[in-house]
Amino acid sequence: MAFTARDVLQALRSVVDPEREKDIVRLNMVRNLTVEDDTVSFTVVLKSPTAPFADKVQAQATAALHEALGDDLTVNVALDNEMIGLGDDLQVSGSGQQQSTDDPTPGVLNTIAVASGKGGVGKSTVAVNLALSLAEEGYDVGLIDTDIYGPSVPTMLGLEGEKPRVSEERKIIPLQKYGLKVLSMGFMIDPQKAVIWRGPMVTKAIRQFLGDTDWGTLDYLVMDLPPGTGDIQLTIVQTVSLTGAVIVSTPQEVALADARKGVSMFDNVNVPVLGIVENMAFFTPPDLPDRKYYLFGQGGARRLAQDLDVPFLGEIPIEQAVRESGDDGEPIVTAGPDSASAKAFRKATRHMVDEVALRNAEQAPSQQVEILYR
Ligand SMILES: Nc1ncnc2c1ncn2[C@@H]1O[C@H](COP(=O)(O)OP(=O)(O)O)[C@@H](O)[C@H]1O
Numbered sequence: 001m002a003f004t005a006r007d008v009l010q011a012l013r014s015v016v017d018p019e020r021e022k023d024i025v026r027l028n029m030v031r032n033l034t035v036e037d038d039t040v041s042f043t044v045v046l047k048s049p050t051a052p053f054a055d056k057v058q059a060q061a062t063a064a065l066h067e068a069l070g071d072d073l074t075v076n077v078a079l080d081n082e083m084i085g086l087g088d089d090l091q092v093s094g095s096g097q098q099q100s101t102d103d104p105t106p107g108v109l110n111t112i113a114v115a116s117g118k119g120g121v122g123k124s125t126v127a128v129n130l131a132l133s134l135a136e137e138g139y140d141v142g143l144i145d146t147d148i149y150g151p152s153v154p155t156m157l158g159l160e161g162e163k164p165r166v167s168e169e170r171k172i173i174p175l176q177k178y179g180l181k182v183l184s185m186g187f188m189i190d191p192q193k194a195v196i197w198r199g200p201m202v203t204k205a206i207r208q209f210l211g212d213t214d215w216g217t218l219d220y221l222v223m224d225l226p227p228g229t230g231d232i233q234l235t236i237v238q239t240v241s242l243t244g245a246v247i248v249s250t251p252q253e254v255a256l257a258d259a260r261k262g263v264s265m266f267d268n269v270n271v272p273v274l275g276i277v278e279n280m281a282f283f284t285p286p287d288l289p290d291r292k293y294y295l296f297g298q299g300g301a302r303r304l305a306q307d308l309d310v311p312f313l314g315e316i317p318i319e320q321a322v323r324e325s326g327d328d329g330e331p332i333v334t335a336g337p338d339s340a341s342a343k344a345f346r347k348a349t350r351h352m353v354d355e356v357a358l359r360n361a362e363q364a365p366s367q368q369v370e371i372l373y374r
């Protein structure tokens with residue numbers, strides 16, 4: 001029987017860590033996954049070697065895989081426990097997440113950057129609806145808008161003019177909306193002043209903003225980046241340990257050319273590109289529901305994804321309701337859950353979740369890190 005790493009992860013989602021009450025795939029506990037003919041091998045990374053679950057997880061995982069993929073399967077499950085932190089004078093860099101000693105968001109399992117080469121392609125719209133779709137799937141989700149020049153998340157979520165509170169421990173408490181924890185640079189700074197900021201000021205502000213915030217524990221932190229692929233974007237990307245990036249493009253040639261630059265920026269800093277989303281892919285007139293008009297060209301982002309060997313996460317149609325709901329402060333995924341675009345956002349989100357699981361599972365448990373002295 002032929003099966004893929006994706007099938008294996010799907011089956012392993014039924015194995016739940018009783019202490020943390022979540023499945024082992026969602027908790028990024030499955031690593032080093034390889035699939036070869038009828039043999040599946042992986043490592044389960046436990047919080048501590050003495051967790052009671054340690055005695056059971058191998059048998060449970062094996063049973064889940066036999067049940068889903070057949071009894072002929074050979075399953076090798078190794079156990080490991082989380083790497084102990086490195087000394088304080090060491091700084092760890094690399095694309096991996098948990099191990100970094102100066103990770104400003106230690107309670108966050110996956111940080112996803114939403115980026116675009118060009119402004120106005122719908123990056124913030126995608127970031128917001130992606131975050132909401134993740135929350136709908138039951139994940140704990142935060143959204144952070146780092147677009148200092150044009151923070152639009154406050155408007156899109158109806159949070160304009162609001163200010164987050166500060167706790168007694170002097171931590172910023174994110175606002176809550178539609179089940180998301182939300183922060184925007186727009187809450188903290190005057191965009192008119194920020195336009196003259198240089199790269200290091202931006203990094204410092206964002207780093208502080210991230211580290212001084214009480215995110216609690218999150219499955220996903222979705223980060224809306226400023227548009228473009230210049231120094232500012234690069235420094236933000238290097239401020240956090242990203243799980244991966246989602247690139248948003250429209251089908252137009254100019255946007256695609258910039259999306260290509262976006263992919264290469266993330267490649268250069270070893271951040272996996274989880275995929276490309278094509279926004280404003282086509283238009284279906286409400287009175288002609290069977291028609292699709294490809295106003296900006298057809299299939300460009302899909303071809304680009306193929307060309308660059310990155311996943312194509314999906315296409316989002318142009319709908320008037322997307323724009324209206326963004327302006328009205330309730331995004332389409334919640335305001336119009338049955339619309340074509342809401343369905344498309346949900347589908348792209350599920351695809352991204354699979355890509356995240358795959359990326360996390362392919363990582364070695366004690367991954368190679370580059371150690372730099374400060
Ligand atoms: N699929 C879509 N259909 C219709 N309007 C859209 C769509 N995606 C984005 N928009 C609208 O386009 C404008 C720009 O989107 P935005 O998300 O702010 O882009 P960016 O963050 O890339 O600058 C907004 O008014 C938004 O409502």
Ligand SMILES: [Mg+2]
Pocket residue numbers: 123124125147150152
């Ligand atoms: Mg934006």
